[in-house]
Amino acid sequence: MESFVMAANGVKIPQLGFGVYKIKQGKNGAFEQTIREAIKVGYRHFDTARIYGNEEALGQAIANSGVSREDFFLTSKVWTTDLGYEETHQAFRESCKRMKTTYLDMYLIHFAAPLYVEAWKALEQLYEEGKIKVIGVANFGPEHFEHLKKYAKIQPMINQVETHPLFQQKSLREYMSRHQILHEAWGPLGQGNASLFDNEELNIIARRHNKTVGKSFCAGI
Numbered sequence: 001m002e003s004f005v006m007a008a009n010g011v012k013i014p015q016l017g018f019g020v021y022k023i024k025q026g027k028n029g030a031f032e033q034t035i036r037e038a039i040k041v042g043y044r045h046f047d048t049a050r051i052y053g054n055e056e057a058l059g060q061a062i063a064n065s066g067v068s069r070e071d072f073f074l075t076s077k078v079w080t081t082d083l084g085y086e087e088t089h090q091a092f093r094e095s096c097k098r099m100k101t102t103y104l105d106m107y108l109i110h111f112a113a114p115l116y117v118e119a120w121k122a123l124e125q126l127y128e129e130g131k132i133k134v135i136g137v138a139n140f141g142p143e144h145f146e147h148l149k150k151y152a153k154i155q156p157m158i159n160q161v162e163t164h165p166l167f168q169q170k171s172l173r174e175y176m177s178r179h180q181i182l183h184e185a186w187g188p189l190g191q192g193n194a195s196l197f198d199n200e201e202l203n204i205i206a207r208r209h210n211k212t213v214g215k216s217f218c219a220g221i
């Protein structure tokens, strides 16, 4: 929990984040309890998106936590239907309002759908105004970065892409490290796919460290 990675602009990102993709906000308090437990064990980096439909519950849980906002690292993402210069500005304002915050630590373009260049210009402006600490993208390939390069003042600092031991994205990673773009994994546990947890080689490695396969991922083995 205490490890950080550094973005190209020097901002420190807590290496292990807590994704809230499938956690539904609702009236039974389960969402808030989950976040409370996560905070208790030390998580400060939380990852949501407009499309997950739970920004509001995450913001509320953070506000109720008793931990100051500055101690958290909060990420959200602009969805494909909100891409465009004005549209992305508005989507950002709405995400902040739902999350009860005046700034985001990280804001990502969720997919390289039409108008992502215009959306990127909105992110650059919000970054320059200090409203986003780290700007980046998700699910981008080298072709998207190469296209964006022609129009961008600031290059994306991070790319959040599906990555796990059986899908390591080696060539994309190599491209990103050449361009100082951090590699953030989504689905690091293979979204619960048994082929990963039952993998013989991973089990041998995990046993060598007295851990389960799932725990050895978190430990960065």
Ligand SMILES: NC(=O)c1ccc[n+]([C@@H]2O[C@H](COP(=O)([O-])OP(=O)(O)OC[C@H]3O[C@@H](n4cnc5c(N)ncnc54)[C@H](OP(=O)(O)O)[C@@H]3O)[C@@H](O)[C@H]2O)c1
Residues within 6 Å of the ligand: 018, 019, 020, 021, 022, 047, 048, 110, 138, 139, 160, 161, 185, 186, 187, 188, 189, 190, 191, 192, 193, 197, 212, 213, 214, 215
């Ligand atoms: N940018 C994007 O396009 C994108 C896409 C997907 C996800 N994400 C982000 O990445 C985060 C993580 O991805 P994810 O939630 O899709 O996948 P994940 O973290 O790889 O996997 C979550 C699944 O793993 C299972 N699991 C956890 N520990 C396990 C263990 N020890 N043994 C067996 N199964 C285990 C969980 O089961 P239970 O449900 O039973 O606990 C859950 O179904 C998301 O929450 C979201 O923030 C981003």
